[in-house]
Amino acid sequence: MIRIGILGYGNLGRGVEYAVEANEDMELVAVFTRRDPASVKPRTNVPVVHADKAAEWKDKVDVLILCGGSATDLPEQTPAFAKLFNVVDSFDTHANIPAHFAAVDAAAKAAGHVGVISVGWDPGMFSLARVYSNAVLTNGTDYTFWGRGVSQGHSDAIRRVPGVKDAKQYTVPVPAALEAVRSGANPTLSTREKHTRECYVVLEEGADAAAVEKAIVTMPNYFSDYDTTVHFISEEELQRDHAGLPHAGFVVRSGATGKDGEHKHVIEFNLKLDSNPEFTACVLAAYARAAHRLASEGAKGCKTVLDIAPAYLSARSGAELRAVLL
Numbered sequence: 001m002i003r004i005g006i007l008g009y010g011n012l013g014r015g016v017e018y019a020v021e022a023n024e025d026m027e028l029v030a031v032f033t034r035r036d037p038a039s040v041k042p043r044t045n046v047p048v049v050h051a052d053k054a055a056e057w058k059d060k061v062d063v064l065i066l067c068g069g070s071a072t073d074l075p076e077q078t079p080a081f082a083k084l085f086n087v088v089d090s091f092d093t094h095a096n097i098p099a100h101f102a103a104v105d106a107a108a109k110a111a112g113h114v115g116v117i118s119v120g121w122d123p124g125m126f127s128l129a130r131v132y133s134n135a136v137l138t139n140g141t142d143y144t145f146w147g148r149g150v151s152q153g154h155s156d157a158i159r160r161v162p163g164v165k166d167a168k169q170y171t172v173p174v175p176a177a178l179e180a181v182r183s184g185a186n187p188t189l190s191t192r193e194k195h196t197r198e199c200y201v202v203l204e205e206g207a208d209a210a211a212v213e214k215a216i217v218t219m220p221n222y223f224s225d226y227d228t229t230v231h232f233i234s235e236e237e238l239q240r241d242h243a244g245l246p247h248a249g250f251v252v253r254s255g256a257t258g259k260d261g262e263h264k265h266v267i268e269f270n271l272k273l274d275s276n277p278e279f280t281a282c283v284l285a286a287y288a289r290a291a292h293r294l295a296s297e298g299a300k301g302c303k304t305v306l307d308i309a310p311a312y313l314s315a316r317s318g319a320e321l322r323a324v325l326l
């Protein structure tokens with residue numbers, strides 16, 4: 001049995017609790033939290049321990065799955081906890097992955113542990129799809145589309161607008177752009193041509209709807225480069241119709257081979273997820289198995305999904321994989 005710990009009990013932490021249950025070779029031994037442990041109630045009967053006491057569990061946890069946020073939690077937590085455990089995280093700030101890798105690599109190497117970072121679907125399974133298709137189809141163009149799905153970062157950005165009580169934001173691929181890419185036409189697409197943004201907003205009592213809408217659609221980085229629609233709805237409608245965290249996405253590479261590129265090829269990998277955190281948690285669990293195996297073989301330091309062979313993810317033996325899935 002691989003003994004798993006969860007650090008941080010939010011959406012992803014709850015998802016990992018399900019994912020561990022769904023893997024027969026894993027058991028959840030503890031949930032660690034920065035909050036008062038008495039205030040955190042896992043669905044199953046598992047001990048809740050304050051994160052400051054994690055060192056006491058050093059020999060009782062094989063892999064710690066970090067479920068904190070990428071903005072401020074993981075840059076501190078992953079290197080710190082790699083000193084105590086083999087760790088896996090879902091760090092998704094793409095631009096900062098090289099710096100995060102270096103910090104986790106130094107900590108994990110010094111302690112003799114394995115740290116797998118940026119596990120999930122993007123980064124994660126989408127990264128694998130991009131690297132496989134780039135390596136194979138060297139003459140080509142990459143496209144990634146996200147949605148239809150909830151962007152937590154954009155929803156948070158709307159919630160910070162004065163007059164907004166609550167909000168959900170959906171990122172939506174433009175169907176015509178996706179079709180053009182799938183046809184192998186290799187279109188050049190601007191940010192605005194690839195995705196639209198749909199916002200569902202609950203206003204504070206007495207807030208000025210026109211001013212809130214303007215503040216959202218003109219917000220730099222988040223909305224100003226997109227066609228954005230804002231729908232004002234009641235709190236009840238938000239709870240009833242927008243409580244979930246679905247997501248989806250498409251990684252496409254189209255390219256050409258042969259004389260003057262006469263033969264076109266399109267590689268596509270896509271996902272449609274009812275629950276982004278529950279699915280991300282499933283990917284984390286598979287990579288926790290890989291981390292455990294790598295550590296058992298004496299590996300040390302930081303890895304990403306690009307460094308780990310696929311067979312390490314599966315509970316099945318090499319012989320079984322060759323017979324059934326190859």
Ligand code: NDP
Pocket residue numbers: 007008009010011012013032033034035040067068069070071090091092093118119120121122123124276277280
């Ligand atoms: P949450 O905001 O739900 O949880 C983040 C942390 O906040 C928790 O670990 C928890 O830590 C703390 N927390 C949660 N609930 C409460 C509460 N009620 N009161 C106080 N603190 C609370 O984030 P998610 O779980 O949804 O997402 C975590 C990260 O996962 C995201 O930041 C994103 O970077 C990453 N992610 C990556 C993906 C990928 O494809 N690579 C896909 C999806 C997500 P504690 O228990 O210690 O207080």
